[in-house]
Amino acid sequence: MEKILVIEDEPDMVMGLKDNLEYEGYSVVTAADGVEGIEKAVAELPDLIVLDLMLPKKDGYDVCKELRSKGMDTPIIMLTAKSQEVDKVLGLELGADDYVTKPFSIREVLARIKAVLRRKGGRQQKLESYDFGNVHADFRKSCVTKGSELIELSHYENEILRLLIANRDEPVSRNRLLDEVWGYDLFPTTRTIDNHIVKLRQKIEEDPKNPEHVVTVHGIGYKFVD
Numbered sequence: 001m002e003k004i005l006v007i008e009d010e011p012d013m014v015m016g017l018k019d020n021l022e023y024e025g026y027s028v029v030t031a032a033d034g035v036e037g038i039e040k041a042v043a044e045l046p047d048l049i050v051l052d053l054m055l056p057k058k059d060g061y062d063v064c065k066e067l068r069s070k071g072m073d074t075p076i077i078m079l080t081a082k083s084q085e086v087d088k089v090l091g092l093e094l095g096a097d098d099y100v101t102k103p104f105s106i107r108e109v110l111a112r113i114k115a116v117l118r119r120k121g122g123r124q125q126k127l128e129s130y131d132f133g134n135v136h137a138d139f140r141k142s143c144v145t146k147g148s149e150l151i152e153l154s155h156y157e158n159e160i161l162r163l164l165i166a167n168r169d170e171p172v173s174r175n176r177l178l179d180e181v182w183g184y185d186l187f188p189t190t191r192t193i194d195n196h197i198v199k200l201r202q203k204i205e206e207d208p209k210n211p212e213h214v215v216t217v218h219g220i221g222y223k224f225v226d
Contacts, residue, residue, distance in 0.1 A: 001026065002117060003029060003045075003047050004026045004027070004029070004047065005031065005048070006029070007033075007049065007060075008031075008032070008079065009032050009054075009055055017106070026113075033056040033058070037051065046074060047075075048075045048113060048116060048117055048120075049067075049077070050109070050113070051078050051079065052078075052079045053080035064076055073159075075097040075116045075117065077109070077112055077113065078100070079104070080102060081102045094155070095155040097116050098115075127165060127166050128140050132213060133212070134146060134147050135213075137165070137204075142154070144204055146203070151203050153200070154199070156196050161214070164224035168223070168225070169223060171223045172221050172222055172223060174193045174221045175221075176221070177222075197214060197222060201214055
């Protein structure tokens with residue numbers, strides 16, 4: 001039975017989600033604020049987290065950021081009353097897998113949960129670490145050691161590098177990167193990938209302007225060369 005953590009402070013919303021999720025066969029754990037949500041996520045190790053954006057003590061952005069910084073790659077679906085594009089982009093940048101704007105139908109949330117869990121279940125076992133050049137990549141901790149320097153990677157930089165290395169010497173398209181790393185088909189633009197690649201190269205390449213490892217495949221995307 002898959003376990004879902006609902007981090008939400010509105011009692012009626014919690015009850016509605018809990019009842020419907022349990023009816024669908026999920027085990028449900030709840031938390032009423034951001035601090036409790038982080039504690040429950042670490043203790044319960046849920047298969048998926050439904051996370052409200054506006055929470056007491058810690059908001060959804062901070063919760064998402066902290067969980068990702070702890071190395072947790074549990075899928076996160078954000079719930080929010082905000083509809084501005086900037087809020088959606090920020091949530092996804094911090095590591096959320098999907099985003100649902102209130103008011104929403106329970107059927108929509110259930111469909112999103114099933115889709116995210118299906119993607120998660122279909123993924124191959126993830127690479128945990130890899131060495132190349134003078135770089136040691138630790139994907140569990142979202143960091144690389146370059147020589148003697150420890151450099152933190154953002155959640156998306158970490159996952160992009162992991163996917164490219166897992167498919168080393170083979171081109172990976174921008175659309176595949178969006179689908180497998182972001183897990184969100186409607187992300188506004190593939191330019192987002194290019195921006196993350198630039199930042200990743202600055203952290204791992206000896207000469208970011210003339211990369212040796214994360215190279216561009218024109219018209220397709222990128223590939224990793226050992």
